Amino acid sequence: MSKPMTTTDRRSFLKTGALVAAPLAVLAPAAAIAADDSAAKLARIEDERAIEGLMRGFLRRFNGKGNAEDCGQFIASAGAIRIDPQVRAIREDARADAELAFADDGHSARWTRPAEVELLANFAGQTTLEKMARFQGQGSARSLAKQRIEAEFVRVIEDGSPSWTITRLMLA
Amino acid sequence: MAERQAYPDIPLFRYDYTPLTRAQLAEALRQPALGGPGSAGPLEELTRQELAFVAEDGTRHTWRFTPGRRVAVDGEPPAGYGALTIDRITLIAHLVPGTLRGYVIAWDRYDNRATLIELWFGGEPAPHLREVNRAIWHGRVEGGASPAGELHHPTLRCEGRAMAWTEDTGNRTLDYYCSVSYTHWVELDRLRDNRGYSAPAEYIFLTEDLYLFSRIEAEFSGMLQLYVMDANRLQSVGLRLGFNGLDELEYYMFRGTGEWLGQNARFEALGDFSATPLAIADGAKGERRIYRPLETMDKMTPAEVAASIAAGNVHVFDRDSPMAGNGTEKSAAMAGKTFTIEYDGGPRMEYRVTGPETLEWRMDGQGSFTAARYNAWEVMPGAFIFGHLLEGMPNHDGHIVVADFDAGLATNYHGFLNTPYFANEAGAETLFGKLVGEGIPDPGRRRHERTRDLLGRAFTWEYSPGLNSMHLYSTPNTTSWIIPTPSGHFATQWSGSGDFVKIRDQLYFARWQEEACNGTLGTILINMRTMHDAGIGYHMGTTGGLSMSNVGAPARHAGKMDVDRFFGRDAWERQA
Numbered sequence: 018m019s020k021p022m023t024t025t026d027r028r029s030f031l032k033t034g035a036l037v038a039a040p041l042a043v044l045a046p047a048a049a050i051a052a053d054d055s056a057a058k059l060a061r062i063e064d065e066r067a068i069e070g071l072m073r074g075f076l077r078r079f080n081g082k083g084n085a086e087d088c089g090q091f092i093a094s095a096g097a098i099r100i101d102p103q104v105r106a107i108r109e110d111a112r113a114d115a116e117l118a119f120a121d122d123g124h125s126a127r128w129t130r131p132a133e134v135e136l137l138a139n140f141a142g143q144t145t146l147e148k149m150a151r152f153q154g155q156g157s158a159r160s161l162a163k164q165r166i167e168a169e170f171v172r173v174i175e176d177g178s179p180s181w182t183i184t185r186l187m188l189a
Numbered sequence: 190m191a192e193r194q195a196y197p198d199i200p201l202f203r204y205d206y207t208p209l210t211r212a213q214l215a216e217a218l219r220q221p222a223l224g225g226p227g228s229a230g231p232l233e234e235l236t237r238q239e240l241a242f243v244a245e246d247g248t249r250h251t252w253r254f255t256p257g258r259r260v261a262v263d264g265e266p267p268a269g270y271g272a273l274t275i276d277r278i279t280l281i282a283h284l285v286p287g288t289l290r291g292y293v294i295a296w297d298r299y300d301n302r303a304t305l306i307e308l309w310f311g312g313e314p315a316p317h318l319r320e321v322n323r324a325i326w327h328g329r330v331e332g333g334a335s336p337a338g339e340l341h342h343p344t345l346r347c348e349g350r351a352m353a354w355t356e357d358t359g360n361r362t363l364d365y366y367c368s369v370s371y372t373h374w375v376e377l378d379r380l381r382d383n384r385g386y387s388a389p390a391e392y393i394f395l396t397e398d399l400y401l402f403s404r405i406e407a408e409f410s411g412m413l414q415l416y417v418m419d420a421n422r423l424q425s426v427g428l429r430l431g432f433n434g435l436d437e438l439e440y441y442m443f444r445g446t447g448e449w450l451g452q453n454a455r456f457e458a459l460g461d462f463s464a465t466p467l468a469i470a471d472g473a474k475g476e477r478r479i480y481r482p483l484e485t486m487d488k489m490t491p492a493e494v495a496a497s498i499a500a501g502n503v504h505v506f507d508r509d510s511p512m513a514g515n516g517t518e519k520s521a522a523m524a525g526k527t528f529t530i531e532y533d534g535g536p537r538m539e540y541r542v543t544g545p546e547t548l549e550w551r552m553d554g555q556g557s558f559t560a561a562r563y564n565a566w567e568v569m570p571g572a573f574i575f576g577h578l579l580e581g582m583p584n585h586d587g588h589i590v591v592a593d594f595d596a597g598l599a600t601n602y603h604g605f606l607n608t609p610y611f612a613n614e615a616g617a618e619t620l621f622g623k624l625v626g627e628g629i630p631d632p633g634r635r636r637h638e639r640t641r642d643l644l645g646r647a648f649t650w651e652y653s654p655g656l657n658s659m660h661l662y663s664t665p666n667t668t669s670w671i672i673p674t675p676s677g678h679f680a681t682q683w684s685g686s687g688d689f690v691k692i693r694d695q696l697y698f699a700r701w702q703e704e705a706c707n708g709t710l711g712t713i714l715i716n717m718r719t720m721h722d723a724g725i726g727y728h729m730g731t732t733g734g735l736s737m738s739n740v741g742a743p744a745r746h747a748g749k750m751d752v753d754r755f756f757g758r759d760a761w762e763r764q765a
Contacts, residue, residue, distance in 0.1 A: 138654060142511055143487075143730055145707040146656050149672040149681050152480055153467055158655020158675075 065117055067181050068126060068170055072115075075183065080106045083137075092183045093171065099187040105159070106135040107166065107188070126181070128168040134188060136160050164188040195433040196379035200686075201386055201409040202483075202705040203610065207436050209319040214289055214310045217438045222284035222291070225258055225269020226428065227441040229357040233272040234258050235281070242294065242305050244326035245340060250292070250305065252281075262292060271442040273426035274298075278399055278417050282428045282442060293428060295341070295393075295401050295417055301330040304341045304393055304401060308413060308430060314476045319432050320411030322475040323403065325391065343464040344394035345369045345457065345678065347402070351450040351645075351750045352418070354425060356443040362414075363755060364402070365669075366392065367453070367647070367661055369464050370478065371682035372404045373669050374414075375755075383760040385663035387682040389479045392464070398422070407479050410434060416445065423447040453647045453661075453748035456677040466674040467681075480681045482706040487730045489613040494606055494729055498585055502734025505578055506546070506564040510726070514653025516741020517723055520567040521545035523575060528626030530590065530599045533636065535620040538588070548577060564739060566714070566723035569696050571595035574714040576725040576737050583607070585735055587727045589712045591690075591698045597624045597632040600690050602700045604710040604727040606735075613729035615710035617702055619688050639761055640691035641665060643699060645750030648715070649673075650722070650742035659747060660699075662687060665761040668701035688761065713740055720744045 075091040082088075083105045085098040092098060100107075109115070115130035139157045140147040150156070169185040191197060197204040209217075226232070234256070241251045252262050260270040260283050270283035277299045284291035290309035297303065305326045312318045327340040347366040355361045363375040365385070372390035375383070386409065393401040395417065403415035416427025425445035433439055457463075467478045489497075510516075523542045530538045541549040541558060549558035565575035576589040584605040592599045601620040608616040621636040643662040651657050659679055661669040668687030671679045683706060690698040695717040703709045713724030724740035 136654070138511070138656075140511070140656065143707070143733055144510075144512055144726075144728075145482075145670075145683075145703055145709060146652065146658060146672070147511060148482075148485060148707065149480065149658075149683070150656060152478065153672060153674060153681055155655065155675065158653075160654030 061119070061123070064119070064123070064126070064172075064181070068117060068128060069115070071170070071181050071183065072128060072166075072168065075186070076107055076109065080108070092186070093173070094184070097183050097185055099185065101136075101188070103136045103138055104134055104188065105137045108133045108135075109166070110163075124172045125184075126170045128166070128170070130166050132164055132166050132188070134162045134164045136162060193435055195435045195437060196376070197434050198381055200382065200384060200704070201380075201406075204409070204434060206317075206319065206410055206434065208317065209432060209436060211289065211311050211318060213436075214318060214432075215287075217432070217436075218284055218289060218310070219286070221438055221440045222268050222286040222288075226271040226282055226430075228271060228273075228443065229441075230444055232258065232442060233274060233279070235272055235279075240281075240294070240296070241331040242303055242326075242328055243331060244305065244328035246326065248305075248326050248328070252294075271428075273442055273444060275417055275419055275424055275426045276399060276422070278395055278426075280417050280426050280428070280442070282430075284440070291430070293415060295395060296330055297336075297341075297395060300334050300336040301332075302336040302341050302395070303328055303330045304395070306403070306415070309475075314473055315407065315411070315479075316481070317407075317411055319436075320407055321405050321413040321431050323391070323405065323413070324475045325393070327393075341393055341395050341401070343369070344392050344400065345455065345462060345464040346394060347392045347400055348455050348679065349453040349748070351452070351752070352423075353448040353450055353752075353755065354416075354445045355447075356427075356445045358441070358443055361755075363450070363663070363752060365661060365663055365750070366390070366402070367659070367669070367671050368679045368682050370467055370678075370680045371480075371671065372402075373661060373663055373682060373684060374404065375664055375667075377755055383664045383666055383756055384686075385667040385669060385684055387669055387684045389477060406431070408481055408483065412439065416443075418445075418447065420449075423449065450645075450752060451748060451750045453750070454745075456649065456673060456679065456745075456747075458677060461676065463676070463678075466676050466678040478681065480683060482683055482703075486611070486705065486707055487613055487732075488611050489729070489731060491607050491612040493731075494585065494612045494735075497729075497731070498735050503578070504734060504736040504738070505562045506737060506739060507562075508736075508738065510738040510740065511653045511656050512726060513739040513741040514656070515651055515743055516739055517566060517568075517721060519545070519739075520565045520573065522567055523548075523565045523573055526594075526626070528592075528594075528624050528629060530592070530601070530622050530624055532599075532601060532620040532622035535601070535603070535622065550577065550579070552579070564725070564737075566739075566741070568714045568716050568721075568723050569693060569718070572692055572696060572714070574698070574712070574723055574725065576712075576727070578735070578737060585729070587710075587737055589700075589710075589725045589727065589737075591637075591692055591714055592624055593637075593692055594624060594629055596635075596693075597630040598622075598635070598637050598692075599624050600637045600692070600698055602688070602698070602710065602712045606729050610705065611708060613731075614704060614708040615702060615727050615729070617686075617688075617700060617710050619690065619700075621690075637690050637692055637698070639665075640689050640697065641753055641756075642691060643689045643697055643715075644756070645752040647747035647749070649745040649747055652740070652742045657742075660701075662689060662699070663752075665689070665756050668699065670701070711740065715744070717744075717746070720746065 110131040361377040365373040412431030561577040563577040669684035
């Protein structure tokens with residue numbers, strides 16, 4: 018069971034003056050960390066990799082199931098995932114780096130990355146068009162949309178070890 | 190019940206066709222089966238004594254012909270037959286005495302390719318016993334030349350074309366081949382209200398010139414109209430079989446002369462010549478997808494409608510509409526306006542637009558103002574479409590208005606419920622009027638006018654991913670809609686009353702009514718400069734209640750048929 022070590026919200030991010038935005042592919046030293054503090058830098062790199070792995074694991078599980086039903090191990094609470102039920106798959110845009118920003122205290126972070134989202138619309142309504150589409154055997158349609166993953170994380174202690182969990186994830 | 194007529198002067202979807210029994214059908218077919226089909230001109234007599242057809246699936250039938258145009262198939266009792274030849278194709282038709290079935294053979298005398306169509310009454314799969322069923326086999330006639338290459342086959346080559354046909358009976362018809370599985374036809378003589386109707390169809394490639402077409406007027410009389418057409422020479426030979434509105438058997442062959450009206454675009458991928466996108470795997474004999482909208486339509490009484498609305502099941506622009514997934518942004522530009530619309534022969538509507546989605550209205554200066562939710566779209570600068578319900582009106586009216594503030598003109602597609610047919614089916618009338626208010630020019634006696642600019646024109650509409658359609662404005666008072674498959678084949682089709690008003694050059698206000706179908710009044714303001722529309726749907730149903738919802742989609746112009754000359758000056762007038 019994950020235990021939040023700290024709480025944060027959107028406002029705390031917005032008022033944080035020392036956010037660090039670094040493409041994960043270029044793990045630049047965080048401004049908030051002293052240049053000679055190699056232990057802190059190493060810890061930050063580990064945090065970045067942990068969050069990257071967390072997101073990778075979440076997306077793999079989400080895409081495998083086509084929904085967030087079995088994603089409990091990645092999230093802090095049931096309401097953390099705010100994704101339209103039409104979304105069936107989320108694929109990160111490999112051409113764009115993720116942006117990861119840590120709060121000053123290093124206990125929470127925020128991630129954004131462009132993504133291609135696969136949507137499945139079920140034509141269950143009573144419009145004539147939907148009825149006729151169903152009549153033709155076209156009960157649903159898949160489509161792709163360009164969106165952006167926005168996720169927030171907090172550091173937790175899990176089985177005695179520090180870890181990260183998703184407190185909010187949505188597509189914008 | 191409406192007056193009994195062979196060809197009703199009310200819309201076919203309002204006519205109560207008699208549910209004929211098998212015994213009635215058998216009796217009606219008994220003598221004509223023996224005598225063979227009638228014709229206005231001479232029928233041919235085959236010189237060969239036997240014709241054996243073998244289908245690609247091994248189905249085999251043998252016909253034995255005897256003098257006097259007599260034929261027996263597979264040893265059944267002899268019947269009268271008819272035959273007509275067009276170029277290399279001979280069309281042979283007969284019934285089988287003592288049964289409810291018959292056959293049509295389209296035989297290519299040059300290479301012995303042939304198509305066999307079995308026809309039968311009595312249901313299965315049709316739910317109406319009077320409706321003609323058909324099953325089709327492609328194959329060859331044994332003996333003589335043996336066909337090389339592909340047999341006759343379903344084709345998309347006719348899709349989008351339209352023809353005007355005049356039979357040797359004198360009957361004239363416009364046939365729009367809008368789809369690979371449906372057709373839309375307009376009777377110019379037997380029916381008098383200039384409406385078009387939609388029906389399931391077959392399109393079979395015989396040769397590059399010659400195509401076999403058939404439609405079965407399912408959901409109406411159930412009549413078959415079948416012909417082989419020569420697309421180059423604009424000639425046809427055909428068969429009409431079925432029971433008209435007086436339950437009289439029509440069983441005759443005909444020759445026709447045609448006029449090419451044009452071709453609207455097809456939307457399959459280039460190089461895709463497949464033609465059976467809705468084929469039913471392992472379907473029963475004769476089974477195909479025939480749209481029967483009345484079966485799935487909600488049917489409510491006035492009391493049920495009133496109770497649903499009284500219970501608050503009213504939704505005015507409060508839900509996402511799949512008809513507007515690709516719609517344009519709503520406009521808030523009417524907020525703050527105060528104006529009056531004076532409709533000719535209609536109400537005087539005072540408006541105070543209190544916000545981007547709220548207004549107050551008052552009719553004919555009576556009482557106080559009533560608040561209502563509205564949505565508006567500015568489809569061309571200064572020209573808006575907006576809609577709202579008139580709460581408290583006994584027929585739960587809705588006003589869907591195009592207001593051109595630059596011209597001082599307004600047109601209203603006034604929707605209402607409690608029609609004599611189904612209480613939840615939207616009725617509609619078109620009101621023309623003028624806008625009165627500060628800064629609005631006075632148009633004097635000028636008004637928006639009905640237009641034929643859209644007549645014969647077709648647009649595709651991409652409402653939401655996977656939800657697309659094509660409109661065909663087939664007559665001055667008909668809107669037809671056709672649904673594509675994911676492969677771009679246009680397939681199932683239906684149609685209802687339409688009306689078309691010109692607002693400005695390249696800006697048109699159109700509507701359709703889904704009568705005896707889904708009951709919706711659909712309205713769109715079409716901007717042909719941006720090739721996009723914005724519109725409003727007005728609907729009452731058992732689950733969704735009374736609603737106004739947005740419509741919006743980008744368009745493609747599929748083409749325009751040259752059909753104006755087939756309709757008289759007053760062709761938009763008809764009985765609703």
